Amino acid sequence: MRLVFVGDVVGRSGRAAVVQQAPILRARWKLDFIIVNGENAAGGFGLTESILEEFLAAGVDAVTLGNHAFDQREALVFIERQPRLVRPANYPPGTPGRGATVVENAKGARLVVVNLLGRVFMDALDDPFAALDRELSERRLGSGCEAIVVDVHAEATSEKWALGHFGDGRASLIAGTHTHVPSADHRILAGGTGFVTDVGMTGDYDSVIGMEKDEPLRRFTRRIPSGRFEPATGPATLCAVAVDIGPDGLTRRIAPVRIGGLLNAAEPDFWG
Amino acid sequence: MRLVFVGDVVGRSGRAAVVQQAPILRARWKLDFIIVNGENAAGGFGLTESILEEFLAAGVDAVTLGNHAFDQREALVFIERQPRLVRPANYPPGTPGRGATVVENAKGARLVVVNLLGRVFMDALDDPFAALDRELSERRLGSGCEAIVVDVHAEATSEKWALGHFGDGRASLIAGTHTHVPSADHRILAGGTGFVTDVGMTGDYDSVIGMEKDEPLRRFTRRIPSGRFEPATGPATLCAVAVDIGPDGLTRRIAPVRIGGLLNAAEPDFWG
Amino acid sequence: MRLVFVGDVVGRSGRAAVVQQAPILRARWKLDFIIVNGENAAGGFGLTESILEEFLAAGVDAVTLGNHAFDQREALVFIERQPRLVRPANYPPGTPGRGATVVENAKGARLVVVNLLGRVFMDALDDPFAALDRELSERRLGSGCEAIVVDVHAEATSEKWALGHFGDGRASLIAGTHTHVPSADHRILAGGTGFVTDVGMTGDYDSVIGMEKDEPLRRFTRRIPSGRFEPATGPATLCAVAVDIGPDGLTRRIAPVRIGGLLNAAEPDFWG
Amino acid sequence: MRLVFVGDVVGRSGRAAVVQQAPILRARWKLDFIIVNGENAAGGFGLTESILEEFLAAGVDAVTLGNHAFDQREALVFIERQPRLVRPANYPPGTPGRGATVVENAKGARLVVVNLLGRVFMDALDDPFAALDRELSERRLGSGCEAIVVDVHAEATSEKWALGHFGDGRASLIAGTHTHVPSADHRILAGGTGFVTDVGMTGDYDSVIGMEKDEPLRRFTRRIPSGRFEPATGPATLCAVAVDIGPDGLTRRIAPVRIGGLLNAAEPDFWG
Ligand SMILES: [Fe+2]
Ligand SMILES: [Fe+2]
């Protein structure tokens, strides 16, 4: 099974990259599934239903979120009617939406997508380790699904690695998001789970993690806000991770994807 | 000028990689300078003088530190007599050691090395932006030095990018350390400064950021310490960034270096 | 019902105050129950079984803990055999010990003691609001117990007030600990629950929150540890809150207690 | 010299208490100076010039701020023309306004007011210890002023106590603000400086630290904002500290002031 997971899409520039590239990559690499983290798609803060539908129309199979999940208040409503949209599973019981979903593609393959929020250097939510354990106990690779992808939306590298080892062997891919920086440590863990600390953002890298850089620089040096954060508008780099998943649901090959914008280009060489 | 900067060396496994590779890389790539972040070299926590001297004997030109700078209490003493050892410049006035140093190589080229600590999600120190501005005002590219390298030891990607843009055009390289994960976003900023969010650790990646993984996993799941953190002992990946610096002191080419261990290998292709 | 709850006992000086005053206050005010927060009793960090037994021998009915609950590793073992010792209820499932306990006094009155840890500015645990709701659903005032006391061990005043309002009407007393400073805002909430943001520590106030002040001052000014924290050894102020609880289990009167040491003395005036 | 320092005034309810009580207390206790922390006066967030002038018209001599200093953007402008308004001294160089001011009363007595922000659990600013040392070196008790009051606006009790001991003997009063809870640990430190960890807020205590309690409770339990924070509108308790300062500029007597609202009333007994 061939799968691409695209990191935090930031603003208009990031959305344009997804909408343009999703169909191209799907065709070129014969992808089974495309997943996108959309927590920054709406002006940098959250997701609207019309953006979600734009992603789905471009061929995206599932959208994950993060700490900005509900920045757009309408998400509390539309998330209930959008089965392909996942918010972190460790929000408290009763939170609108779902922490995991099953997506079926045209060939009948089923993918489970789980979303988690870290707690180190972030607001306190329920335990992401317990949530991951629960999700991976309910849906097992090979029984009811052919692949499981976990989006670990977290700040601290230690927590992301620990969640990776914790779920190793039970998920196809455990991939980090949130820092908006792609990590070069993609690898296959001892138990066969693909892992990367952060997929990286899909946005304009001539910025401060996707935002136009003047205001962040002012805040860092003056310690006083003087305006709003606005997404940078230069061409985006689409950042993603590509995984080739075997019949046992574990990852056989993993590679970074970087297309466009300021970063060095990267593509998997195994889908020739 | 050819320069390699090696990220956080963790424990015995990381030290072995540095000591073995430094002479090889120097010869192979005709390096002018090798810099190493040594804050985790002594059992994961700080640096001893004997380890420092081992690095220098292997051809390392300068060693930087970070939030673990003084975990080994002897560092407060020996740092005063080691001109090639740099601790973060934004420690308060009166802190032993220096926040920047000038290193001269055999050919007479002079390199300035600056070390900074971030403040986001870290303990409060003096302002790293003000400290960087001060260091870059005192020593200018082309007047008294041919290159300036800044080790930004910080957690938050936003702070690292902001420090990069802040010093852009005045330093040869602004490279992050501390997260122990190499980022794939190496690039040359608008003003000519090479930048990468994190160089990555030099240590065993079958771990939780360099530490044997059982204890971190127990702490994350049980929320109670049950032992000490110990560096993982498998083969290290040496993680570094390679920069080719022009006569104006700015970066012409930048590439990641990853040698050995679990990560995908990477090398500059421009020093063929 | 007459009850006194004593805040974080720090080191030898704090222990001496508890052991001396507990029998005196019990006799003088005809107390039904004395509860003590013991998380700093053993040299400032955690609790040993022998200290616990010293408290119980002095007439203390129950001991609560906090973020230092397991600083003394032996606590993981002896907590299982000490039914009067309570650790925060929002540790993960499987944690040794109990998050709530029922204590019966000589007259047959039953008191429920609950312990919670806050999450704001503290390490992430499970949700203290959910934990409080669970404990207060299982044991109700008037059915199986005559009083319920909740020790909210937390840093942020906002979280403590919110937990107070959240449990208002279902507990006799919701009292904060952890900051080591007594607050002067004791009051009875709208639903009848006694509340105080912090009971204050029982320790030497010529200190930095109970610790000998040289090392904290050095760390704050130099940003580098130069020694261990040691409890200050001057005479302690016993800090507590006194509540008079009615037959409905709600609080009728509440007053601070401050005895000895550097702080202004305070005592309830309602127990003649 | 007789001085009253009023803690964080929250919203309309808090302002009404200040404007009503300031003239009464001044007359009744023959006060030399009244200082007010105004960081939450404008709807809970910051200060406007018209509110400042309302305070001054009511007889307030100086107004301090805190982490909300510049929540109202107009403060960046009007602070320059308001010599009785002080913002934290450890903002970076170049910040509008002043970190200390000298106020002279009708009898010719001069009071220095200093404002500091803590860094523990707060955003990073410059070192408050260094800033305090600088301010206390420039203006000494007895040479150019008869009293010095320092408003330590900070979260952590440890940092506040450490700043107290650090400035002990060089200031008349070092009093904390920011937690919105009055502490009962007012005392005179070894060197003669009056100290209290927190003066407490002047606002409606039927709230979550001054804010109407529904929204804070929702956020704590659901972890998702569902509205804005609004100041509670019930009657305020004016919380303050009263100090009697000797001819040497040190504190002879210190007592809490609590007037109105839900908290137990308190007044100094030494101004008969
Ligand atoms: Fe994001
Ligand atoms: Fe995020």
Ligand SMILES: [Fe+2]
């Ligand atoms: Fe490190």
Ligand SMILES: [Fe+2]
């Ligand atoms: Fe570090």
Ligand SMILES: [Fe+2]
């Ligand atoms: Fe404590």
Ligand SMILES: [Fe+2]
């Ligand atoms: Fe505590």
Ligand SMILES: [Fe+2]
């Ligand atoms: Fe405030």
Ligand SMILES: [Fe+2]
């Ligand atoms: Fe504040």
